[in-house]
Amino acid sequence: MKKLNLIIISILLTLTLAACGSPSGPSAPEAAPSGASPTPEQIPAAETPAPDSDITDAGPADTTPAASSPDGEFSNPSLTDSQKEFCEKIIAAVKSKDLQALSDLCNYPLYVDLGEEGQVIETKEAFLALDPEKLFTDAMVASVTGCDLDTVTVPLSGITLCTDYDQPSITSSYNEAGELGISGINF
Incomplete structure (x- = not known):
């Protein structure tokens, strides 16, 4: 009798767990394969932003679809033509x-850290008041001009131009108006 009770409990538990863990009905989205980004049809409606919502990271219409990067952020696999052209102007x-x-x-305000204390630069005039000798160091010039644009990816934090992440860098991102501009300079 105990054996029969254990079997019935096991079956009920299995059915309960199966019902809780699987989507029901034909309208449920299918899961994306491991390592793949979900398609718009696979994203539940509650997770997709409304067309009128305020999205500050939205870029221009020519950005490429998102793919998963090793650090878990979503990024474009490579620069679009307009992003590459913008980066060439920075270089x-x-x-x-x-x-x-x-x-x-630059998109103002922007963050600038020249190796001292970082500061937020509010205007173009304040940016032009920076000491060019402190900004255009040999390390900054080498790091930014040595950047290979064919290997640059576009994480959510912005496009970073540098030869290595422990080198001086210039980061660009989109502002609320959808314009690409320099948003940070770091040593």
Whole structure:
């Protein structure tokens, strides 16, 4: 009798767990294969933003679909043509040590850390008041101009131009208006 009770309890437990863990009905989305990004049809409606919602990380319409990166953030596998063109302008400005040209590529406010204390630069005038000698160091110029744009990915935090992540870098991201601009300079 105990054996029969254990079998019945096991069956009921198995059915209960199976019912809790699996989607019901034909309208439930199928799970994406391991390592693959879900398609829009696989994302439940509650997780998709409404068309009128305020999304501040939204980029222009020509961004490529998201793919999973090793650190768990979503990123584009490579730069779009417009992102690559923007990065080439940054590299040219750094190579020529042109503070004016670099200031034209910034989204204000932006964070600047020249190796001292970091600061938020609110305006173009404040950016132009920075000491070019402190900004365009040999390490900064080498790191940004040595960056291989064919290997740059686009994580949610922005496009970072540098030869290695422990080197000086310039990060660009989209502002609320969807414009790509420099959002951070770090040593």
